[in-house]
Amino acid sequence: MSSPEPIAPGVWRYRFGTPEEASPVALRQADPALDRMAGLLPVDECPFAGADFSFRTERRGCVLTAPFDAEEGVFGFGLQLQSHLQSGKKKHLRVNSDPVADTGDSHAPVPFYVSTRGYGVLVDTARYASVYVGTHLSAEALKERAEQRLGQQQPGLSTEEIYRRHAFGREVVFDIPAAAGVDVYVFAGPTMRDAIRRYVLFSGGGCLPPLWGLKNWYRPFAKDGEAEVGALLEEFAKDGLPFHVLGLEPGWQTRSYPNSLVWSERFPDPEAFAGKLRSRHWRLNLWEHAFLDPASPIAEEIASHSADTLGMDGLVPDFFDPEAERLFAGEHRRLVKGGVAGFKLDECDNSDFISYSWSFPEHARFPSGLDGEQMHCLYGLAYQATVDRVFREEGQRHYSLVRSSGALAAPFPFALYSDLYAHDEFLRGMINSGFSGHLFAPEVRHAASVEDLVRRLQTAVLSPVSQVNCWYMPHAPWFQIDRQLNQAGVKMEGAGEVVKLVKQALELRMRLLPVLYTAFAHYHREGVPPFRALVVDTPEDRRTWSCDQQYLIGQSLLAAPLKAGERVKEVYLPQGAWRDFFTGKRLEGGRTHTLSDLSLADIPLFVREGTVLPLAESAEGWSGGGPLTVRLHVYGEEKAEGELYADDGETFAFERGDCSWTRLTWTAAGGLKADGCPSGEMFLLDLANPVLHAGAAPASDLP
Numbered sequence: 260m261s262s263p264e265p266i267a268p269g270v271w272r273y274r275f276g277t278p279e280e281a282s283p284v285a286l287r288q289a290d291p292a293l294d295r296m297a298g299l300l301p302v303d304e305c306p307f308a309g310a311d312f313s314f315r316t317e318r319r320g321c322v323l324t325a326p327f328d329a330e331e332g333v334f335g336f337g338l339q340l341q342s343h344l345q346s347g348k349k350k351h352l353r354v355n356s357d358p359v360a361d362t363g364d365s366h367a368p369v370p371f372y373v374s375t376r377g378y379g380v381l382v383d384t385a386r387y388a389s390v391y392v393g394t395h396l397s398a399e400a401l402k403e404r405a406e407q408r409l410g411q412q413q414p415g416l417s418t419e420e421i422y423r424r425h426a427f428g429r430e431v432v433f434d435i436p437a438a439a440g441v442d443v444y445v446f447a448g449p450t451m452r453d454a455i456r457r458y459v460l461f462s463g464g465g466c467l468p469p470l471w472g473l474k475n476w477y478r479p480f481a482k483d484g485e486a487e488v489g490a491l492l493e494e495f496a497k498d499g500l501p502f503h504v505l506g507l508e509p510g511w512q513t514r515s516y517p518n519s520l521v522w523s524e525r526f527p528d529p530e531a532f533a534g535k536l537r538s539r540h541w542r543l544n545l546w547e548h549a550f551l552d553p554a555s556p557i558a559e560e561i562a563s564h565s566a567d568t569l570g571m572d573g574l575v576p577d578f579f580d581p582e583a584e585r586l587f588a589g590e591h592r593r594l595v596k597g598g599v600a601g602f603k604l605d606e607c608d609n610s611d612f613i614s615y616s617w618s619f620p621e622h623a624r625f626p627s628g629l630d631g632e633q634m635h636c637l638y639g640l641a642y643q644a645t646v647d648r649v650f651r652e653e654g655q656r657h658y659s660l661v662r663s664s665g666a667l668a669a670p671f672p673f674a675l676y677s678d679l680y681a682h683d684e685f686l687r688g689m690i691n692s693g694f695s696g697h698l699f700a701p702e703v704r705h706a707a708s709v710e711d712l713v714r715r716l717q718t719a720v721l722s723p724v725s726q727v728n729c730w731y732m733p734h735a736p737w738f739q740i741d742r743q744l745n746q747a748g749v750k751m752e753g754a755g756e757v758v759k760l761v762k763q764a765l766e767l768r769m770r771l772l773p774v775l776y777t778a779f780a781h782y783h784r785e786g787v788p789p790f791r792a793l794v795v796d797t798p799e800d801r802r803t804w805s806c807d808q809q810y811l812i813g814q815s816l817l818a819a820p821l822k823a824g825e826r827v828k829e830v831y832l833p834q835g836a837w838r839d840f841f842t843g844k845r846l847e848g849g850r851t852h853t854l855s856d857l858s859l860a861d862i863p864l865f866v867r868e869g870t871v872l873p874l875a876e877s878a879e880g881w882s883g884g885g886p887l888t889v890r891l892h893v894y895g896e897e898k899a900e901g902e903l904y905a906d907d908g909e910t911f912a913f914e915r916g917d918c919s920w921t922r923l924t925w926t927a928a929g930g931l932k933a934d935g936c937p938s939g940e941m942f943l944l945d946l947a948n949p950v951l952h953a954g955a956a957p958a959s960d961l962p
C-alpha cells in the first residue's frame with residue numbers, strides 16, 4: 260500500500276503501480292512556486308491515508324478509487340462547458356473540439372478535481388481517463404438499497420422518472436487505459452479555495468499578463484489587408500471605441516491550413532505595419548496552428564522531428580523533441596522581433612465531433628516516444644510553453660489565446676476559447692475553468708439580435724479576454740449583426756444607437772483595468788483565480804453549488820451577466836452585504852434578489868460591502884499613451900479597504916520585486932488614506948476626489 264510522500268507545502272504524492280514516463284507532472288513545463296506556497300497556511304497531515312485509496316491493474320489499464328461522500332460537492336476536470344457540479348456524473352476526459360453532450364470531452368480536460376470538503380486531487384495521467392464521481396454503488400450495497408426502495412415500486416411514466424438518480428456511490432473512480440500505474444497528488448486546504456491555491460502555485464503560480472492584454476481586442480475579417488485594417492482603426496477612433504489589441508486571422512500568411520508562418524502580400528512591410536500599430540498604442544496578435552505547410556521555411560528541417568502522420572495536411576511538430584522546439588521557436592522569435600505581441604494557437608485539440616478528423620490520430624507516433632493519445636493530452640500545453648519561452652527570452656510579457664490546454668497550465672498567459680457559441684455554455688466554461696488553473700475567453704462573433712450582441716459583449720468585458728472576433732464578417736457586428744447581410748455590406752437600422760451601447764460596455768472594461776490587473780497579481784502571487792465560481796469562496800453555502808451563470812472577479816466583485824431574453828434576473832448574493840456597482844444600492848447577502856425592468860444598458864455587477872475600488876477614469880490615458888488616472892470608489896458606510904497593484908506593465912521586472920502594492924483605506928471619520936503609491940508609470944492615483952457609493956459624507960467634505 261502506498262504511503263504519502265510530501266512533495267510541496269500541503270501537497271502529497273501517492274504512487275500506485277508503475278506510472279508511465281509521460282505524464283503532466285513528469286513533463287511539466289514550469290517549476291512549482293515553492294517560495295509562494297510556503298506562505299500558505301501550514302497543513303501537517305495529508306487529507307487521505309493510503310488505506311482510503313484502492314488500486315488494481317487490468318488487461319485494459321488500471322483502476323484507482325478515492326473516497327467520496329454524497330454530501331460533498333466535487334468540481335473541476337478542466338474546461339467543462341455543459342455542467343458545473345460534477346458529483347454523481349461520469350466524465351470521459353478526452354481532448355476534443357465541439358463536444359456535443361455532457362460527456363467530459365473538452366478542449367482542455369484536466370484530471371484534477373476539488374471538493375467542498377477542502378481538498379484537491381490530481382491524477383497524473385496523459386491518458387483519456389474516465390472518471391465516475393459517486394455514480395455507482397458496489398454490489399455489497401444491494402440489500403441496503405433494497406430496503407431504502409421499499410414502497411417505491413410504482414412504475415415511472417417518463418424517462419426522467421425512470422433514470423433519475425437513486426443514490427450516490429461512495430467512491431471517485433478513475434478508469435485509466437493502457438497504464439500500469441499512476442501517481443496521485445493530494446492538495447490540502449483547509450478550505451476549497453486554499454486547495455485550489457495550492458494547485459495553482461504547485462503549477463508555478465498564476466500568469467500575470469501585460470496591462471495591454473487586459474484591454475479590448477478586435478479580430479477583423481480574415482481577408483483584410485493593411486489598407487482595410489487601417490480604415491477599420493480610423494473608424495474605431497472616430498466612434499471613440501477603446502480597442503487596443505488587433506488580432507489577424509489566417510489571411511496574414513501566404514498559406515494557412517496548414518501554415519507557412521510567412522507574411523502574405525496583403526501586408527507588404529510587416530515590421531513597418533507592426534511599428535505603426537505600436538505607435539498608436541495597439542498590440543498585434545497573430546492566428547496560427549502548429550501544422551506546417553511545405554512552404555514553411557522550416558518544413559524540410561522539422562519533418563524528421565514530427566509525427567508519422569499529418570494533421571490538417573501538414574507536418575505535426577513534436578514539441579517534446581528539442582530540435583523541433585528549437586526550429587519552431589526560431590520562426591516565432593523572428594515574428595516577435597518584428598513586432599508581434601502575442602499569438603492565437605488554434606486547432607491544437609482534436610476533432611471527433613465535426614465533419615472530418617483533421618487532427619493527428621491516437622495511433623500516431625512521435626520522435627519523443629509519445630503516442631497520439633498522450634500527445635493530445637499534452638500538446639496544447641507544450642505548444643504554449645514553446646511560444647511562451649520565446650517571449651521570456653526576449654524579455655517581454657505577452658497575453659495570447661489557445662484552443663487546448665491541460666494540467667498545470669496556470670503560469671502560461673493564454674486564455675482558452677471555443678468555436679462553440681452558446682452564451683450559457685460560455686459563462687459556465689469561464690466559471691469552471693478557474694477550478695483547474697485555466698482562463699476562458701467568451702468572445703463575441705455574430706448575433707441573433709441586437710440584444711444578443713449587447714449581452715454577449717457585456718459578458719466579454721467581464722471576462723479574462725474582452726474580444727470581438729469578426730474573422731468571417733467584413734464589418735463590425737454593430738454595423739450588421741447578421742452574418743450574410745454583413746458580408747453583403749448591408750447596414751442595419753439603428754446601428755448608431757447600438758454603437759453607443761457597445762462603447763458603454765468597452766469603457767466599463769477600461770474602467771476596471773486597475774481591479775483586473777490587481778486580481779491577476781493575486782493569481783500570480785497567491786494562486787487565487789481572478790475569475791472563479793461563488794462556491795470557491797463559500798463552499799459551506801450549498802446554494803452557491805449550482806451558481807454556474809454568475810461569478811466572482813478579484814477580491815470584491817460579483818458579476819451576473821444577462822443573456823438575450825432575460826427581462827428578469829434572479830441573482831444569488833453570498834453572505835454579507837453587497838452594493839450595486841453603478842448605483843451603490845445596498846443588498847443583503849445570503850439570499851436571492853430579483854432584478855426586473857432590465858434595460859439593454861443594465862449589467863448586474865455588485866461590490867462587496869466595505870470595499871475601496873480603484874477604477875480608471877475616462878481620460879486621454881485610455882488611448883494607451885500615458886498612465887491611467889485612477890479614482891477611488893468607496894462602497895461602505897463606516898469603513899472600507901482595498902488595494903492596487905502596479906509594475907511596469909510590460910517586462911518581467913516584477914519577478915525581481917520591481918512592483919508595488921498600495922493599501923487603500925477609508926473611514927467615515929478619517930477619510931481616505933493610501934499606504935504607499937503605485938510604482939512605475941502605469942497608474943496615477945487620485946486621492947483628492949473619491950466617489951462615495953453609500954450614505955457617508957459627500958466627497959467635497961472629505962479631507
